Amino acid sequence: MPRTSLPMLHNWKYAPSFDEAYLARNYDDSAWKTVTIPHANIETPYNYFDEKMFQFVSCYRATISPNQQDANTRIFLDFEGVMTAAEVYLNGEFVGSHRGGYTPFRVELTGRVAFGQPNVAVVKVDSREREDIPPFGGSIDYLTFGGIYREVALTLVDPIYIENVFVRQADVLSDEKRVEYSLFLRNTTNVGQNVRALVTIRDEQQQPIIQAEEHFTLTDGSAAQRVDFALSGLRNIKLWELDAPALYTFDVKLLSESGAEDTYSTRFGFRTATFTPQGFLLNGKPLKLRGLNRHQTFPYVGQAMPARAQRKDADILKDELHLNLARTSHYPQSRHFLDRCDEIGLLVLEEIPGWQHIGDRAWQQVACENVREMVTRDWNHPSIILWGVRINESPDNHDFYVETNRIAHELDPTRQTGGIRCIPNSELLEDVYTMNDFVHNGGGIALCDQQVVTGLDHVVPYLVTEFNGHMYPTKRFDQEERLVEHALRHARVQNRAAEDPAICGGIGWCAFDYNTHYNFGAGDRICYHGVMDMFRLPKMAAQFYRSQGSPAQDVVLEPATFWTRGERSIGGVIPLVVFTNCDMLEFFYGEKLVGKYLPAKDRFPGLEHPPIIIEIPFDELGVWGLTWEHGRFVGYLNGKAVIERQFVSDPVPTKIVAVADDAALQADGIDVTRVVYTAVDQAGNLTPFLHEFLKLSLTGPGEIIGPKEIPVIGGAVAVWVKAGTQAGTITLSAAGTRFTANDVRIEIIQ
Template sequence: MRTILPLNDQWFYRPEYVESEVNSGIDVNRYEPVLLPHTNVELPYNYFDDKAFQFISTYKRKLDIPADAKGKRLYVDFEGVMSYAQVYLNGVKAGEHKGGYTPFSIELTELAEYGGSNMLTVVADSTERDDIPPFGAVIDYLTYGGIYREVQLRVVESVHFGAVFVQTPEALAASKGVRVAVGLEGMDAKQDDLTVALRLLDGDSLKAETGPTAVTAGDMTLELKELNGIQLWELDDPKLYEAELTLLRNGEALDQLIVRFGFREAEFQPDGFYLNGRKIKLLGLNRHQSYPYIGYAMPKRAQRRDADVLKEELGLNMVRTSHYPQSRHFLDRCDEIGLLVFEEIPGWQHIGGEAWKEQAVKDVEDMIIRDRNHPSIVIWGVRINESQDDHDLYARTNELAHKLDPTRATGGVRYIAGSELLEDVYTMNDFVHDGGHMKYLAKEIRNYDTYDDTEGVDGETTGLRQPSFVTKLDHPVPYLVTEYNGHMYPTKRFDQEERVMEHALRHTRVQNASYADEGIAGAIGWCAFDYNTHADFGSGDKICYHGVMDMFRLPKFAANVYRSQKRVEQEIVMEPVTYWSRGERNIGGVVPLVVFTNCDEVEFIYGDERKGVYRPNQEKYPALPHPPVVIDELTGHWGMKWEDAVFIGYVEGQEVIRRRYSRNPVPTELRVTADDTLLEAGDWDVTRVVVDALDEYGNVLPFYADPVSVEVEGVGELIGPASLSLIGGRIAFWIRTQGEAGNIRVKVSALSRFNPQELSILVK
């Protein structure tokens, strides 16, 4: 049977490469101990040299291989090394890999010293090499460096399972089936004593099984038919099953592999997207997998939490993994919570030479083989994001994707109208909406024959272009918007009130346009989280402020556009877009006062005066499931007394939520909360801690910017600096474990305005 040994501890790191040290041991005076995942350099939050991580570094680890492993095959499996890795065992090169976003395995069988200690060395070249996608030109994101995902040692018999693909044909039939394509590695001429058995598991329950099937070749297919009582994988109830495969020789088990999957049917049609025969409008955002200070090098818990943020906090049903394959932990969580995924290959506009193109094709293969058992993934991105047409390249990537996975649609993200469609879905980055300054484009954007000159003045009718105008085809095709907004209106969480309101309204207008057009399967906004970028982009401080949340996963007002589309059974949402001050906006005042909500009505009270009860504005946003409430009746001259405000939300005539805003907010409470108070020992674990400066009504003070200091004691440590300034009244940081069990004590101290706050985290 296979043995899997995590290799995420006991590594030693040196931020440079010395060729002679490939053959040497570990000099503790020049190498520092590290745990994986690991970034090759910790970066500031902003304002740093974007070449700071672009260097070659060296990782070393002792590897004790037991004597009884001799006669078996040994592999070291890497989930991600940026961006070119050379692997050595005992000073001898075992293999290499190009590409920072796909996994790879290096065989150690012939080089290992069994029953003794071995030296594993990894040379990580994190420079932007022009033979590896996405490099070769400018890129609007950072790629960081190091061994930033997990590593394991895999010990298997000479014959063992390779790639496995679980398919569920006719998932909507009353009697269902499972088809499992099985690859076997290490086959030789005489294998007539080998069999493979398949069992379908529902938790601890056995649903069905096959008897042992004789192995006749390195590739085989097993099937289970006439399965009853099978539950579909749905967005609200994402049921998962397991296919357990066992390889036997003369009845004795040699290898076993368990693959998790779901029964579901996902189809893109010209009139929209269908999951299990039911039409669903796709509501999504793009995700970069980066974090402050340590870039990509976040472990399992943080990766999974991002999926929870997108689905549970923001209420999305889809995410695009811009612009590369992402952590398996993130995808696993998407499977578990019912978050649909558009996954794509690495790249950003640039197409390189022949070697570069070959690597892009290899990226398609590696991505699909790794991830095709995830029921959450419904479309493959097989084209370099926003690149020019390249018929030969994209014919190859599309054909390969269909060969490796005939069950899913393909797409190729473009920004060029009339671009050649080789894939199944026309996927388009549509940045046409500019907030209402588009009338001069209207005849191009809309169909000329149906264009009304009174439309388009405020931008609300031109949030997206019609698919037929973009595709230039004479027939409808499946169509999905994969980016909008973003660089059109970058917005910081602490920006002036009119700007954060307009930022939110732009997301509202585009989503309204998406819901209004049956020919658009949905729209995936740019983007979920702010992200570090190269000097060629962003706000000059190495940050693109394009997210509806900041880099710390703290929401901007635009996040509430998405939250408010939830059903009230999921969460009651009522978020006024206001800092509640008369002098924050140009000229003064707070109108129009926008409230993002899924309530039926919102009552507004100003001081002691009941101003009225307001309903969602369906006139301006008729297609959106939950339009915002817009209040524009608060009047009064500049010198009048400013009052408190109360907003009350009603559902079916009953009060369900109440928010109060102070006319005279004063710092009252420093709130410190951790996402998790229980972490795991072993491989390093992590949790986020959020610090909020609150007023007397529990609202964040939007312009509070005093510093806080963070002290950590026990079996944990702080990621990033120990002195932090609040940004817009809030800040967050991450606490990481050190592999040991025990307690972590966190103390956050501010200036004299607040008392110090402490919290405790248990590591088991």
């Protein structure tokens, strides 16, 4: 029979405790809560909570009822992520376990499952910070949360089946390209089998561009067997580029002489990605990498967000912040995030779980297994250009890191490795020296010279993987001067990275604020290190990154000010930084044209779009006690006015605007979308210090994730809405003490 994969996302029974009695097939779990997957073991507050509240052992139970006609198949439960350790039982019998919450695992039910009748799968989930499992054993600057927080599926295959496929591209920059591929197969029969593999490569329209048939023999036994083949002479192939990420589909159908059949499909792209001492090359062309680190943390549910939210993060990084690279700090992240990076042309540095601490030999063995699981899960993603095979910011450990590099190179010889460190003169075992450089403190140098860091007498492939972060934590509702300086620190470092041909690029810390332990961050269990907050709402630093995009795609004109005389120390708004990709702007104070201003190329020569900095005498906009006037900014491109921003002198909130990311959701009981509430003044600008309180109400087939009464933080806040299982229309309403937001309607479709 062909492969069958059945998502197991509904009708799980959940208890926030564990007892051996729960393992029994006939245990009465009718009083347990019914949940969907992804699932967080407990809902957490936005901030100020005890991080031990999710560190407990819980239990999930689900019924599996395979058909009698499938009795000759192999049957598996596939888990994409369970935090932190899992033990799996079927009908009271132990069938498998896994340590580590960030990588997938499979347990086989063959021989234990009863076909044609209900079976009960039980998952014991240990979400404690166990010292035997990376990233734990020391202190870590993030929270891992708990639960079955990624998808689960029931997979049925014939006794001869495909376990994995690795697709590699060769001669990518030639007119005729070649695909090399490896099939990882299992023959669980007790005899050798003659097998045919029917291979098809399809283009973006799913039209076949080449087909092949391979014949070979599999020996008997259950051990995985690898067979390698190649397809040559591929012409008229589109490259996977950042602005046109062409994706191809590799399909393989396996047929054996005994009648066994299996199919497997994966996407891939034709591209080269090379870190050199002279910079990074994508498809042979120089590309300066500009990125941010991403934690996969969301308010209230931790990491347990489904596909749409994961994909949206990739869209934000590429389309709103105009990045070309994301680092999955500090662990492998959702396949949905990576799939979207493939689709939109966002490069990825993916790394193993960890933070500074290296445990004992058994701990290191788990980390090595994490390398294997990460690489073999994700090796076909064209967006991934570098494997991170070192525990983030850990000390040197020669034998351990020789092994992690060996594993990555042996499994995937097509990609280079990096090892994120924060110590100078570190032993370079990887292909790329990846360094967290926090030297910039607002003045002086922005980045260290690479040879000062490496201690080597020659230049090597070099990438800055973190900067800023804890050096200058900044809340979205902070005082204007701090928000401006936060943005400028990102600009200075990205400028320095862009100037130096020996630096492949810079990855700032970080994209989004995230929950962390009490001994990090602001004490409220949040690290305010992001250029956006946890709701993915922008700080001024986000506007710097946004301004680095092409004006053909997104014209940006963002004065870094709240436009008030008394917000800054001493007063006024000068110097006034404007993040823009315009080539000139006019600045009006009241009705007076103050001047025309150009990008500060002298201060930021490495940036494609330097900020414009308006520096005029302090009293030119009046002095303390005089009337404050409105401000107006007009941006020009090639001599033509293309964008305008206005600021009123006497801002008062006029309304709260509600906008949903999506107009429709799937009626699957899992799909989510974000709704953003922004309090704006007469000119439509954010009122950054408004403290309003919203009471949310929802009608229709869906629910609100998190509390139903929320504060408007710094003039804005967001909520996520989850679809129900029935078609219909959700109406989300929000009423405050001073304003009622516009209703948001979201269609729930079957």
